[in-house]
Amino acid sequence: MKLVINKLSFNYASIPVLKDIEFAVNAGEILSIVGPNGSGKSTLLRCINRILKTRQNTVLIDGKDVSKLNLRELSKIMGYVPQASACTFPFTVFDVVLMGRKPYIHWSLSERDYEIVAETLDFLGIKELAMRHFNELSGGEQQKVIIARALAQEPQVLLLDEPTSSLDIKHQLEILLILKCLAQSKQCSVIMAIHDLNMASRFSDRILMLKKGCIFAAGTPETVLTEANISAVYGVKARVINSVVDRPQITPLLPESAGIKQWKTPPAVTAKSEAIA
Amino acid sequence: MSNVAELKKLYGAGKKRKILALTSIFLAIIGAVIVSVSLGAGSPRFNEAIQVILAKLFPSLGIDPGPTVTQIIIWNLRLPRVILAIIAGAGLAASGATMQGVLRNPLVSSYILGISAAAGFGAALAIVFGVGVIEGYGHYLVIANAFFFSVLAMILVYFIARIRAMSTETVILAGVAIGYLFSAMLSLIQYVAPEHEAVRAVVFWLMGGLNSANWESVQIVFPVVLVTIILMVFQSWNINVLSMGEDVATSLGVNSKRVLTITMILETLATATIISFTGVIGFICLISPHISRMLIGSDHRFLIPCSALVGACLLLCSDTVGRLVMQPAELPVGIVTSLLGVPFFLYILISRRRQSWR
Numbered sequence: 253m254k255l256v257i258n259k260l261s262f263n264y265a266s267i268p269v270l271k272d273i274e275f276a277v278n279a280g281e282i283l284s285i286v287g288p289n290g291s292g293k294s295t296l297l298r299c300i301n302r303i304l305k306t307r308q309n310t311v312l313i314d315g316k317d318v319s320k321l322n323l324r325e326l327s328k329i330m331g332y333v334p335q336a337s338a339c340t341f342p343f344t345v346f347d348v349v350l351m352g353r354k355p356y357i358h359w360s361l362s363e364r365d366y367e368i369v370a371e372t373l374d375f376l377g378i379k380e381l382a383m384r385h386f387n388e389l390s391g392g393e394q395q396k397v398i399i400a401r402a403l404a405q406e407p408q409v410l411l412l413d414e415p416t417s418s419l420d421i422k423h424q425l426e427i428l429l430i431l432k433c434l435a436q437s438k439q440c441s442v443i444m445a446i447h448d449l450n451m452a453s454r455f456s457d458r459i460l461m462l463k464k465g466c467i468f469a470a471g472t473p474e475t476v477l478t479e480a481n482i483s484a485v486y487g488v489k490a491r492v493i494n495s496v497v498d499r500p501q502i503t504p505l506l507p508e509s510a511g512i513k514q515w516k517t518p519p520a521v522t523a524k525s526e527a528i529a
Numbered sequence: 530m531s532n533v534a535e536l537k538k539l540y541g542a543g544k545k546r547k548i549l550a551l552t553s554i555f556l557a558i559i560g561a562v563i564v565s566v567s568l569g570a571g572s573p574r575f576n577e578a579i580q581v582i583l584a585k586l587f588p589s590l591g592i593d594p595g596p597t598v599t600q601i602i603i604w605n606l607r608l609p610r611v612i613l614a615i616i617a618g619a620g621l622a623a624s625g626a627t628m629q630g631v632l633r634n635p636l637v638s639s640y641i642l643g644i645s646a647a648a649g650f651g652a653a654l655a656i657v658f659g660v661g662v663i664e665g666y667g668h669y670l671v672i673a674n675a676f677f678f679s680v681l682a683m684i685l686v687y688f689i690a691r692i693r694a695m696s697t698e699t700v701i702l703a704g705v706a707i708g709y710l711f712s713a714m715l716s717l718i719q720y721v722a723p724e725h726e727a728v729r730a731v732v733f734w735l736m737g738g739l740n741s742a743n744w745e746s747v748q749i750v751f752p753v754v755l756v757t758i759i760l761m762v763f764q765s766w767n768i769n770v771l772s773m774g775e776d777v778a779t780s781l782g783v784n785s786k787r788v789l790t791i792t793m794i795l796e797t798l799a800t801a802t803i804i805s806f807t808g809v810i811g812f813i814c815l816i817s818p819h820i821s822r823m824l825i826g827s828d829h830r831f832l833i834p835c836s837a838l839v840g841a842c843l844l845l846c847s848d849t850v851g852r853l854v855m856q857p858a859e860l861p862v863g864i865v866t867s868l869l870g871v872p873f874f875l876y877i878l879i880s881r882r883r884q885s886w887r
Contacts, residue, residue, distance in 0.1 A: 303779045327782030340633040340772050341827035346540055351770050354781040359766075359830075363533075366540075370532040379532070383539055405781070 253279045253314060253408040255300075255441055260310040262292075262299050269295045270465045277458075279408070280439040282431060284452040286476075287462030288486055293445035294335065296462070297411045300443070301332045313409070327355040331402030333412040337394060339386050345397050346382045349373060352404025372400045376430060392423030399430065410434065412444040416451060424448070428455045449502045453477050454495075461485055473500055547825040547835075554838040558615065561842060565614075565849040566607045569856075578603050605743070613742040613750065614848045614862075615841040617803045618813055620754035622840020624796035625814030626821065626833050627761045630768040631792045632697045639800045639814040641701060642793065643682040643708030648804050650715040651678030652734050657718050657727045668741070671734070672805045679801030682707050683793060695786045697775075700793075736861040737808035739848050746806045757799040758837055764792055765829035772827065812866045813840050816874045823877055843870060 255277045262270040270292045277283050285293045298304045300311055302318060311318040313329060321329075331352070339348070349372060350357075353365045373379045376396045381389065386397060395415060402410055412431070416424040431442050432455055446452045452459055452473070459476040461469040463485045469476045477500045482490045488504050495501035566582070567575035577595055581603040584594035594600050624639035632641070640646075651674035654660050659670065686703045693699040715731075722728045767788040771778045775785045804810065817840035818832065824839075825831050843866065851865040 298776070301780050303776050322782075323779065323784060324782035327780060330780065332777065332780035334774065334776050337773065337777075340635070341630070341822060343769075343772070343827050344543075346536070347769070347826075347828055348773070351773065351777075351781060354766055354770050354783065357766060366533050366537050370536045373536070374532055382536060383543070402780075 253439070253441065255409050255443075256312040256315075257300065258310055258312060260296070260299055260306055262295055262304060262306055264295075268465060270299065273467060275460055275467070275470060277409070277441045277443060279441055280435050281457045282435050282442045282444070282455060283458050283460060284456035285443065285445045285460045285462060286447070286449060286452050287468070291462040291485075292465040293462060294413050295465075297332070297413050297443065297445055300409075301330055301411055302326060303332070324355050327405060329407060330409045330411060331405045331407035333395075333398050333402050333410070333415055335413040335417070337398045342385050342387060344383050345373075345378065345386055345389070348386050348397050349400045349404050352401040355405060368404050368406065372403045375403070375433075376400045392419050392426070395419060395423070395427060396430075399427070403434070407440065409441045409443065412442070414445055414447060417447055424451060431455065449477060449482070450495075453499045453501065454497055477502060543826075547828075547831045550824050551831070551835055551838060554835065554842055558838065558842050558845065561845045561849065562611055562615070565611045565845060566603060568849065569602075569607060569852050578607070582608065609744050609747050610739050610742040610848070611845060612747050613807070614739050614845040616747065616751050616754050617739070617807050617810065618817075618840035618842070618844025619837035620750075620758065620799040620803045620840075621810060621814040621844075622817030622821075623758045623761055623833050623837040624799050625840075626818035626829070626836035627764070627768065627792050628796050629818050630827075630829055630832070631771060631789055632701060633772055633774075634697070634701065635819065636815075637701065638811070639796055640708070640809075640811070642686045642704040642797060643706075643711055644679045644797060644800050645804065645809045645811070646708045646711035646715060647678040647682035648675040648801065649731075649735050649809060650711040650718070651675045652808070653715050653718045653731045654678075656730045656734065657722045657724075675805040676801045678711070679804070680797060682711060683797040683801075687790070687793060695789055697789070700789065733861070734808045737804070737810035737863040738859075738861050739807055740859060741806070750802055750806055753802040754799050757795045758833070761792065761795050761799075762830065762833050764788060764795075765833060768792070768829045769827075808863075810844065810863055810866065812863075812870050813844050816870055817843060819874070820877060 257273055257275050260270060260273040261268065273296060275283070285296060287293055295304065299306045302311075302323070306319070308319045309317050318326060346369065349369050350361070350365065352372075353361070353368065356362075357365060370379075373382055376399060378393065378396050378400065381393060381397070386394065389397065399412075399415070410431070415427055415431075419427065428451060431444070434440050435442050456473060458471060459473050460467060461476050461481060468485050469481050477492060479490055479492050482488060482492070482502065489507065490502050490504045492500050492502050563575070563579075567578045577599050580592060581594050581600050583590065584592040585604055621639055625637070628639055628641055629635060629637045652671045655670040655674040685707050686700060689703040689707075690696070690700045719728050719731055722731070767778070767783050770781050770783050771785055771788060778785045778788075800814075818836045820839050821832055821835040825835050844862070847865040847869055848862045850869065851860040851862045854860055
């Protein structure tokens with residue numbers, strides 16, 4: 253399974269958000285999309301998944317144009333984990349993961365549906381949460397449930413929009429490790445938008461750096477996460493060293509001009525000063 | 530594979546509980562039917578009521594149906610009314626559950642698209658001025674008008690919402706706005722109405738009631754409500770998936786705009802048909818889904834049928850109480866549903882263990 257993005261452009265109300273994005277992802281590869289807020293990371297994921305519609309022949313899977321597939325066919329190939337997940341009404345974890353079987357279910361559940369749900373719950377280590385209510389879980393647990401739901405689709409491509417941004421460091425590592433296992437054991441392609449450059453550096457095979465809707469740099473973490481690129485894209489000076497896990501490690505530096513600003517509170521109005529005025 | 534077996538057992542137990550809940554409510558409805566047909570103005574009591582019903586249903590049994598007056602009271606007055614209460618309650622509540630699910634909003638009822646005000650406007654137009662969408666008079670004009678304007682309200686909301694890509698916010702806000710528009714026009718009619726009698730009739734219609742129930746109305750409302758509820762239940766998986774948001778639904782292969790359009794049409798058909806015959810019966814369609822969610826959770830495959838049963842039970846009980854408390858006069862069912870339903874609803878709202886929406 254090879255995903256190819258070919259000259260993908262997208263406009264929101266005629267304001268260009270993405271311009272001529274081109275890249276390819278192989279099976280079993282983890283690609284991170286980095287870039288400042290508003291650089292088009294989420295939009296790119298949503299275009300790939302056809303939540304947002306783009307021109308024909310811009311997203312190809314094994315040479316097949318995705319825009320020719322119907323939504324149901326596409327949902328058997330691609331899973332999507334949104335940035336924030338809320339559920340208005342109470343569903344159990346089992347119910348939520350089962351929703352990932354929607355593309356395969358007509359009315360009642362098949363033996364395979366049970367098997368897949370059981371396997372994904374086990375894979376993510378949330379078996380014992382199965383009958384708990386989704387809304388009552390912690391953020392980290394919820395994120396695992398949402399990933400389980402996407403995996404229940406049996407996708408060959410998994411898209412994640414900032415999967416770790418609201419998690420503590422332990423859950424961040426757990427989630428990213430799960431994605432790595434997934435890529436290696438199931439040969440699933442993982443594409444994620446992520447803000448944490450150090451996590452991206454550590455867990456990605458390749459990184460795509462976006463600036464204002466265009467690809468600024470693409471390649472291995474070593475070639476993309478350089479001091480020059482970070483400065484050009486984020487406007488932040490950083491020191492990049494080789495970390496203990498043999499990946500680039502980024503430490504942002506404060507601008508030289510940055511001192512501690514004085515925040516002066518206006519003097520409180522007292523009865524005396526008012527009388528003088 | 531023991532994993533799978535374990536999970537199946539857990540899920541199966543939950544499913545059994547849900548089916549048990551559905552069965553209990555169904556039995557409660559049957560009990561309420563028996564009580565309701567045996568009570569009320571006029572003499573016939575339990576034995577006679579059962580006798581008449583059995584005699585009419587199974588003429589081959591050769592049961593003596595009893596005196597004609599009894600037959601008329603039971604067969605032509607009480608029974609159609611009881612059945613219409615069940616159908617109307619079921620249809621309104623199922624519509625409410627569907628719309629709450631699709632619009633992801635616990636405050637939504639089946640009147641969210643401005644249907645109640647539009648139906649009221651249509652009815653008032655017929656009652657006060659005798660103007661309507663069909664040639665005819667009296668009763669039928671009111672029904673046809675109420676139905677026509679309900680559907681018109683939904684169509685207006687649909688086209689307004691379509692301009693803004695059918696977002697749920699736009700559907701809700703457009704529905705509220707259209708509702709205000711029709712209710713202003715309804716007020717205008719009442720204000721300029723030449724006769725007090727007509728205004729009284731409009732107010733009476735707006736309160737809703739099942740007193741005009743007969744076999745004919747049952748024959749029209751029943752098939753519509755049955756078919757629309759079945760079609761709503763067919764949308765259950767789509768509605769389930771939609772409750773995680775439109776993007777997620779799309780990524781799971783569900784066209785959220787299409788689901789919204791289909792459910793809007795279904796709920797309008799059900800609600801408009803019912804209230805054309807009964808007037809506006811409020812509250813049932815708002816609380817039944819909530820009561821059901823507390824009983825059996827949010828899986829719409831069970832929630833929509835459960836909601837329908839709860840709605841049927843509530844409306845039948847309210848109507849029976851309304852018929853009995855002030856004999857020989859009647860209390861309009863709309864008043865009873867709120868007077869009985871609100872304390873009951875608040876009780877379960879306060880005493881429930883977990884949040885059933887956020």
